[in-house]
Amino acid sequence: MAKKQTAFVCTECGADFPRWQGQCNACGEWNTVSEVRLGSVSTPGRGAQFGGYAGSGDNEVKTLDQIDLAELPRIASGFSELDRVLGGGIVPGSAILIGGSPGAGKSTLLLQTLCTLAETMGALYVTGEESLQQVAMRAHRLNLPTSKLKMLSETSVERIIDIATKERPKLMVIDSIQVMHMADIQSAPGSVPQVRESAAFLTRFAKQNNIAVILVGHVTKDGSLAGPKVLEHCIDCSILLDGDADNRFRTLRSHKNRFGAVNELGVFAMTETGLKEVANPSAIFLSRATEQAAGTVVMVLWEGTRPLLVELQALVDHSPLANPRRVAVGLDSNRMNLLLAVLHRHGGLMMSDQDVFANVVGGVRVAETGADLALLLAMVSSFRDQVLQSDLVAFGEVGLSGEIRPVSNGQERLIEAAKHGFKRAIVPKANVPKKAISGMEIIPVTNLNQALEAL
Numbered sequence: 001m002a003k004k005q006t007a008f009v010c011t012e013c014g015a016d017f018p019r020w021q022g023q024c025n026a027c028g029e030w031n032t033v034s035e036v037r038l039g040s041v042s043t044p045g046r047g048a049q050f051g052g053y054a055g056s057g058d059n060e061v062k063t064l065d066q067i068d069l070a071e072l073p074r075i076a077s078g079f080s081e082l083d084r085v086l087g088g089g090i091v092p093g094s095a096i097l098i099g100g101s102p103g104a105g106k107s108t109l110l111l112q113t114l115c116t117l118a119e120t121m122g123a124l125y126v127t128g129e130e131s132l133q134q135v136a137m138r139a140h141r142l143n144l145p146t147s148k149l150k151m152l153s154e155t156s157v158e159r160i161i162d163i164a165t166k167e168r169p170k171l172m173v174i175d176s177i178q179v180m181h182m183a184d185i186q187s188a189p190g191s192v193p194q195v196r197e198s199a200a201f202l203t204r205f206a207k208q209n210n211i212a213v214i215l216v217g218h219v220t221k222d223g224s225l226a227g228p229k230v231l232e233h234c235i236d237c238s239i240l241l242d243g244d245a246d247n248r249f250r251t252l253r254s255h256k257n258r259f260g261a262v263n264e265l266g267v268f269a270m271t272e273t274g275l276k277e278v279a280n281p282s283a284i285f286l287s288r289a290t291e292q293a294a295g296t297v298v299m300v301l302w303e304g305t306r307p308l309l310v311e312l313q314a315l316v317d318h319s320p321l322a323n324p325r326r327v328a329v330g331l332d333s334n335r336m337n338l339l340l341a342v343l344h345r346h347g348g349l350m351m352s353d354q355d356v357f358a359n360v361v362g363g364v365r366v367a368e369t370g371a372d373l374a375l376l377l378a379m380v381s382s383f384r385d386q387v388l389q390s391d392l393v394a395f396g397e398v399g400l401s402g403e404i405r406p407v408s409n410g411q412e413r414l415i416e417a418a419k420h421g422f423k424r425a426i427v428p429k430a431n432v433p434k435k436a437i438s439g440m441e442i443i444p445v446t447n448l449n450q451a452l453e454a455l
């Protein structure tokens with residue numbers, strides 16, 4: 001007989017311990033470890049419930065070349081931006097987590113996807129947050145085909161599995177994992193143990209039955225909510241839908257992907273008729289103000305397989321505080337501090353008595369070091385109150401000794417900038433293309449001082 005087990009789980013981060021302790025070793029929080037009764041399903045044999053783990057039929061040892069490579073065709077979601085982020089479509093039988101803050105548009109995106117996919121394959125949409133009527137009204141308003149998609153309003157994992165076993169869909173959405181609960185787990189829905197066990201149970205069920213399952217997970221602005229972080233190990237792909245309710249554009253990015261690259265960016269626009277993909281997003285984040293102001297520079301980023309032109313703003317202003325403020329929105333603030341140190345040491349520009357604010361226009365998040373040079377130029381431009389030409393772009397990585405290092409895909413970045421009417425580019429010397437780009441004056445720089453002179 002299956003035996004009942006207990007575990008001690010931190011309600012903040014989900015780490016578990018063999019006995020109770022006052023402080024969680026994993027996240028350092030106090031008084032967050034609580035005892036959780038795991039149901040009989042938590043005993044090691046629980047995989048056997050669905051006939052063993054996926055692929056448990058071939059439990060003999062094989063070399064890699066003996067394994068049948070007949071790949072299952074991926075399911076095209078109908079949104080090429082979503083497919084691109086997933087690495088070419090939904091892999092049958094995979095588990096995907098889509099995270100995002102409330103109102104980002106997760107339910108809208110999945111409803112649009114499933115309504116269309118249901119036309120050709122079995123699809124089940126489980127909603128635990130909205131009533132069936134609300135979902136139906138939304139589908140109707142968005143003019144989606146509604147006759148084939150199977151809907152279920154349910155929050156009990158056991159019942160969802162019962163119904164899915166009967167329905168045998170190829171694709172199942174759980175909206176959202178935070179409201180799902182299992183009877184055997186003695187803690188509230190939404191708590192770390194419930195979320196973790198529900199997700200583990202659902203993904204295992206999906207794998208064994210070759211159902212692709214998409215879990216919706218909310219993340220709050222500070223990213224601390226129980227859920228996505230503790231789920232990442234049991235799912236195949238984790239994607240994040242990002243965007244403020246007051247901004248039209250939504251970006252989709254993958255953070256983990258067992259079936260493809262993680263650096264792809266998908267761009268959508270939220271309209272009155274749902275999410276629409278932006279097929280050519282390279283210039284949507286440019287504000288193109290008629291009056292150019294000091295502290296503004298356009299940079300060319302490389303997102304996965306395409307270039308993206310993004311405007312960067314910096315404001316450097318005398319600070320009344322003993323510890324001046326350093327605020328970076330959409331950028332890494334450590335990177336900004338590093339550039340300020342480089343500017344001081346190698347450029348002789350001292351900003352230690354200045355507040356420094358930097359912002360990426362359009363709510364884009366920049367992780368690439370290729371943004372260094374543009375950020376540096378924006379800060380210098382604001383510091384000197386010097387307006388830069390509106391047809392200037394810049395990219396390049398800045399090293400600690402003040403050298404400007406090349407970045408990947410330099411030529412493609414320059415061609416894209418030229419396409420959008422930019423006429424001058426400050427770039428690392430090694431990124432200068434062999435063939436001149438018509439209409440584009442390239443200013444190669446190798447170190448900080450050359451870059452400052454180029455302004």
Ligand code: TYD
Nearest residue numbers: 102103104105106107108270271272273274
């Ligand atoms: P929703 O998909 O419910 O967000 P989530 O599931 O991520 O919490 O999207 C909600 C937001 O999207 C809501 O603030 C209104 C906006 N929206 C539109 O602007 N147009 C539309 O057609 C739809 C359906 C939603």
Ligand code: MG
Nearest residue numbers: 106107129175
């Ligand atoms: Mg929702």
